[in-house]
Amino acid sequence: MTRQTAVPLPKIKAILLYLANNTNSKYLGKVKLMKLFYFADFLHVKKYGTPITFDSYVNLEHGPIPSAIKNLIDSAADDIESSVLQDTISFERPEGTKMFRVIPTRAFIESDAKLLSDTELDILRKVCLRFSEKTTQFVEDESHNEAPWKNTRLLDNIPYELAAQDPDSQFSEDELKLLSLV
Numbered sequence: 001m002t003r004q005t006a007v008p009l010p011k012i013k014a015i016l017l018y019l020a021n022n023t024n025s026k027y028l029g030k031v032k033l034m035k036l037f038y039f040a041d042f043l044h045v046k047k048y049g050t051p052i053t054f055d056s057y058v059n060l061e062h063g064p065i066p067s068a069i070k071n072l073i074d075s076a077a078d079d080i081e082s083s084v085l086q087d088t089i090s091f092e093r094p095e096g097t098k099m100f101r102v103i104p105t106r107a108f109i110e111s112d113a114k115l116l117s118d119t120e121l122d123i124l125r126k127v128c129l130r131f132s133e134k135t136t137q138f139v140e141d142e143s144h145n146e147a148p149w150k151n152t153r154l155l156d157n158i159p160y161e162l163a164a165q166d167p168d169s170q171f172s173e174d175e176l177k178l179l180s181l182v
Contacts, residue, residue: 058157
């Protein structure tokens with residue numbers, strides 16, 4: 001198996017729509033969204049041996065972030081009208097907060113679901129069930145309890161094979177390396 005380098009934009013949009021439509025918008029800001037992508041990718045690695053997005057994750061103070069997806073989201077938050085995500089999400093700035101609340105621009109529909117495998121949809125569902133009603137701080141703290149974040153330093157890339165160090169992984173680091181995740 002050869003490692004993919006990027007997931008097509010339509011699939012990223014489908015994932016964004018799924019997460020934004022299945023997470024309480026009261027708690028869904030940019031930081032939490034980055035953690036939801038992390039949990040989706042790394043839970044899929046632990047259970048099925050491959051990530052969903054194949055994005056490169058970086059250890060930051062507030063937890064792991066997918067670098068290319070973060071750039072897309074930041075660009076959209078800065079200027080949604082010229083963003084490739086304008087048909088997918090928008091942002092609100094609740095008064096008195098620093099939060100950029102993520103709002104879906106439409107429902108997640110069958111054509112979006114067709115861009116995702118059954119296992120990917122299952123993992124997204126589990127991530128949303130676990131974190132929909134949780135605060136950003138809670139999700140951030142949970143990400144800090146995961147081996148991939150704990151076993152890297154600030155600004156380090158986070159290799160997918162570190163997911164094997166978590167007790168819920170069904171794969172060893174060597175098995176994940178064989179799947180070309182390094």
